[in-house]
Amino acid sequence: MKQTDFNERLHGIDALRAIAMILGIFLHATIAYKVDTLPTWPHDDVFTNKAFDFVYLLIHSFRMPLFFLIAGFFCRFLLLKIGEKEFIRHRWKRIVIPFGLSLIFILPFTIYPFLLYKNSDIYAGDWGGNFAASFKQLFQWNGMAHLWFLYYLIIYYFIIIVLRYISRLLRMDKLINSFYLFWRTINTGVQLLFIITVIVTAIILLNSQELFLSVDTGVIPGLLYLTFFGLFFWVGWMIHVNPKIFEHLKRMSWYLLIAGLLLSGFTFYLEFIFLPLKNESEYIILYKIIISFQVVLLVFGVIGVFLKYFKREIPFWRYISDASYWMYLLHLGLVAGLQIFCIQFKIPGILRFPFILFATLAITLISYKFWVRYTLIGAYLHGPRMRKSNVAKR
Secondary structure, rough: HHHHHHHHHHHHHHHHHHHHHHHHHHHHHHHHHHHOOOOOOOOOOOOHHHHHHHHHHHHHHHHHHHHHHHHHHHHHHHHHOOOOHHHHHHHHHHHHHHHHHHHHHEEEEEEEHHHHHOOOOOOOHHHHHHHHHHHHHHHOOOHHHHHHHHHHHHHHHHHHHHHOOOOHHHHHHHHHHHHHHHHHHOOOHHHHHHHHHHHHHHHHHHHHOOOOOOOOOOOOOHHHHHHHHHHOOOOOOOOHOOOOOHHHHHHHHHHHHHHHHHHHHHHHHHHHOOOOOOOOOHHHHHHHHHHHHHHHHHHHHHHHHHHHHHHOHHHHHHHHHHHHHHHHHHHHHHHHHHHHHHHOOOOHHHHHHHHHHHHHHHHHHHHHHHHHOOOHHHHHHOOOOOOOOHHHOO
16 A cells, blocks of 8 residues: 555544544533433433434444444554554553543533532532532542543553563464455455444344443443453454554445444434333344444444545644644533523523533633643643644744
């Protein structure tokens, strides 16, 4: 493969990683306005609509699988590019340290609005008492909130390093390289990956008590969650082994994406209209099998579309890609706090969602520009960046 072709693909995948992060902000902004409430999350009784339920289910079904697929792709890319020791140092700086510092400085700010909302019935109207009680509860374990994805990445990186060590110890390198050589030569890689991913996803969902996996923010994550997101991490790794798969995804991109969107509408119908009337095991099984296809179609389709249209580095998307990490780390407490603000101060219902979304995007982007991009924080999140004036002087 030509280096220019590979670089084009990297631009598309990097832009897609940013989109996956920002879609998380959009997703969380919808939750207060869903008809089907989420436990512990602020819920706005004045303004709800099933359109938000559909958007939530659509984004939730593919966003994190897509993110972990991209993470698996870049994991192998970095390992081959900079070597194992440098990879460990790189991931320690970009993932482990931000994760640890976010647990200390960002997580309390994130959890606090949820505790205020949880305690609002107990301290009805007594905001002073609510503020004090919620602050005390910050010193209890409340889960990792949205930081769980960094925790999972650390686990997957650790597993990769351990497996590479074991393969060297057992002298399996030749066998693995032979398999990779075979994988690069076959022309049905995308079909095989599609079938394997759908089957394993269906098996995982059929063994879950949930209709679709949400998240597990505990210290010891559930095996099903680790396996589910680890599956897509592995798919990303295997795509890097055989990047010709990208060409197949580009050619089939709109077919895959449209099929995934159509299935999204069907699964929404099943969950909100049909299943409540026919809550029987055979229908639940059918739903989970269909949504397994939906997830993989959407993930593969979105990748194909981005590869088709993002063929070069665009300064705007480069900036958004840099900013998206910080935006995602900071956003959740802002979203929940603004949702509570809209409820308490009776902002007109139709304005609430756009106000929360744009206010969160504005605050996170402004804070990134002035307090993160050219600071030590930015150096840890995405590497050092120079101001244009400094570049011009050079």
